[in-house]
Structure formats: structure tokens, C-alpha cells
Amino acid sequence: MLRTRVVPALAALALVSGCAVGSSSAPTSDAATLGGAVAEATSAVETTRLAARLLRTDRAPATVVDTAIDDSVHVLADASFAISTLVPGGPRGAAWRDEALDAVSEATVAVTRARDWANGVGDGARVRGDLDASAQRLDDLGSELDAAAGR
């Protein structure tokens, strides 16, 4: 009688425990999840680069560029949230997560400065340099994660 109650209870406890500690996954899964977030961040940085180029070459007004960069900031916030809430499956996953978080933070700074520049504050050449460096870093990390995820 006790066994018929204990086993289902333990099973239920195991299930709920899995939910309580958040998502945990193998390295391949870590790489796939982080790769998705890094791809989002890459998209945001590339959009900002394009928008900045359009402003620099006078092909778009500041209102449109400001809106596009603002939207990119929101995308980076979503990417950062996805990365920071991942519970990695091991030390490799943790290292990737830390690297991704750092890269996305760097991207956020670069994109935010680009928005300042679009509104008349800051140095255009420095903004371009920051965005290029951020894009390269995210691209390199994205390639590493895709390879680890088997894509």
C-alpha cells in the first residue's frame, strides 16, 4: 500500500524538481540554444550597421534610423535574457554562456552608442569601429557554436 503511494509521489517529485532548477542540457543542446541567441544578436548588430550606413550616406533620415536601432536594442535585450537564463549542462556550456553574455553586452554598448550618434551625440568613426568589432566577435562565436551544435 505504501509502495503504491511512494513510487508515484517520487516520480512526481522528480518531475517537479526538474522544473524547479530550470533548464539543463547536454553541450550540444547548450551550443544550439546559445547559437540561436547569438544569431539574434548578430542580426541586431548587422541591422544597426546597415542603418548607420544609410544615415552616413544620407539615404535615410535620423527618425527611421533611430527607430531601427531602438528595435535592435530590444532584440539584444531578448538575446541577453535567453543567454543569462540558460543553465548549462557542464563547464564547456558554462564557458560558452559566459562568452556569449560578454559578446552580447559588448554588442549592446556598441548599438546603444550608435543610437546616440544617430541622435547627434558621439563619434561616428568610433561607433563604426565598435560595431565592426562586435559583429566580428559575434560571427566568430556563432560559427564556433554552430560547429559544436553539429549544424
Next chain:
Amino acid sequence: MKRLLGVALGILTAIGGFLDIGDLVTNAVVGSRFGLTLAWVVLVGVVGICLFAQMSGRVAAVSGRATFEIIRERLGPRTAGANLVASFLINLLTLTAEVGGIALALQLASSVEPRLWIPVAGLAVWLVIWRTKFSVMENVTGLLGLTLVVFAVAVFLLGPDWASLGSQALSPTVPAEEGAASYWYYAIALFGAAMTPYEVFFFSSGAREERWTAKDIAESRINVLVGFPFGGVLSVAIAACAAIVFLPQAIEVSSLSQIVLPVALAGGKLALAVVIVGIVAATFGAALETGLSSGYTLAQFFGWSWGKFRRPAQAARFHLTMIVAMLVAVGVLMTSVDPIRVTEFSVVFSAIALPLTYLPILLVANDPEYMGEHVNGRATNALALVYLVVIVVASLAAIPLMIVTGAGS
């Protein structure tokens, strides 16, 4: 001459009125992720909406009844009631997306946050519905929507690799970085964007608003069969712009501001101004149509007086329904929900709900008691049955694919 001008106006209005926020967003997202490998779906969707609109317009003109009046007569109140609930809710979702689209487009022109534009947009749509004649409302937004042809112009100005674009469109394959599930999920989304139910509610009710008879069938057929395919070309142009500019840069479209950047790259500030006007017109026009459709569906089902051809006091519940629908749409948007995500869900749910309106129209279009000599011909019926299968399959596959792909993410 007058008739010719009327036909020309009808065609131009059909082209300009074809696109809405669902087409803009879905085609741009698809272009940025899949290139033109899903262009074939636009063709399928355009043929489908031509068939569907032509049937429903003919049914309205000959039977003197609009869509939901027929659905209730043909299916009975219980089944039609379930149909009404689903159709009304999806129409409301689409209305929310369109009002959100107006606010996002106005943000582009002003840098003012969309939440400040949302109540303004809702009020403006309601005022136009309240005070403007049906034909003026339809023609002005349709003609202004023609400015979206700037997407087609931008494709040429961007100087693409035509061989590559052609290869994507004519030999569609699932891109390596996207799975088959995502590919087919977005195929259904594109299909839903082209065949939104509100277009049919509006088209058939509009036939009654403008008092079409059997004599008007030929003209409406020309408007649909010429206008909608050109509208489909603009859909593919939006996807092509995204494919040319975003796909190589690994940019995934998630905002309206991204959608206009290829046009700016191609044609500068002038082209950008034109496209923003076009987007405001297209989303505003679609908001008018979905707003009116909310009134049409409920009023026709319950047998209330309806129509803009009646004074508001003579169709009070019809107008009250639209006011409530608009308030709900504005209320939802004011919670800061992303209008782009609302749009993405609305097109998929449109595909899910399509059989509910398509099947009754198909049944009535074949019923000589309603249609007399104007029943479907053999060729129309053959095509209509093929589309019935396509629509049912898309409807059944949509939710599983939504779950498996995480709504396309």
C-alpha cells in the same frame, strides 16, 4: 469610357488594397530567412484568394446575401455559431495587428513611441468608418497603397543576382540552416497572409454595400483576377528585397523598421517616404476592412441591420460592435504587446480558420437554389476542390508545426 475608368479604378484599388501588415511582415521574414524559396506559396495563395473572392462576390451579387448570412442559413445556427466565434476572434486578432501596424509606421515617420500612436490610430480608423462613404474609403486607401510598388522598383535598383533569385524561386529547397518544419510553418503563414478570411467578409459585404447584381459579376471578376495577382507580385517584391539585403547579412526581420531599410538602400529618402506612406495606407485600409468585418460577421449572423449604406442610428448594434472591437484592439496593444508577434500569429490563425468560411461559400456557390445559372462551372469546381484539400491540410498542420517550431523561432 466611364465603365472603363470604373474597371481601372477597381483594378488599381485591388492591387493597392491587397497588402496588409500580415503580407508585409510575413514576406519580409520569409525573404530574410528563406530567400525566394517560398515564392511559390504566394502564387498558390493568390490563385486561392482570387478563387475565393470571386466565388464569394458572385454569391453576394446573385443571392443578395453576404457571407455570414449564408453561413447561418446553410450550416444552421449551432455550427454557424461556432464558426462565428472562431472567425470573429481571428478577425479581432487581425484588427489588432493592423492598428499596431499603423502605429509602427507612424513611429517610423516621427520617432514617437507606438503606444502614443495606438489610440490615435484607433480613433482615426473608427472616425473614417463612421463618417466616410464606403467607396471613398475603399478607393483612397487602395490607391495610396499602390505606392508600395516602390518595393518592386527597389528590387531592380538593388541590382541583385537575378540568376540566384530565379534559382531560389524556381527550384525551391529547404535552406540548410532552416529545418523542414520551419519551412512548412512559414509556408502556411504566407498562405494565411494571402488568404485572410476578413478579405472575403469585406468583399462579399462590400458587394451588398455597393448593391452589386449579377450584372456586376464580370467587372468584379476582372478586378480580382487582374488586381490580386499584381498584389501578389508586390508580396514577392517585399520578400525579394529582404532576400537581397538581409539574407547575406544573416539579418532576421523582426520589426517594421527593418522592412523599409532595403527600400532606403535602393532609392534613398524619397523612396523611403513613399514606402512609409504606402505602409500607413495599406495598414489603415486593412484596419478599416477588419473593423468593418467585425461588424459584418456579428450583424449578419444575428440578423441585425448592418452596412454603411444605412445611417448609424439605423444600424446601431453594427456600429457598436465595431466600436467595441476597436476598443479591445487598442486595449490589447496598449499592454505593450509586440504588434509584429501579433501579426505573425494572426496570419497562422487565419490559415487555421480558413475552412470555416471557405466550405460554406463553396457549397452555396454550387447551389442552384441560391445561384440560379451562376453556379460554379466545372473548371472552377475542380480548382475549388483542390483548394479545399490544400486549405484543410494547412489548417490541420498549422498548430502542430507552431508547437514544433516554437512559432517559427
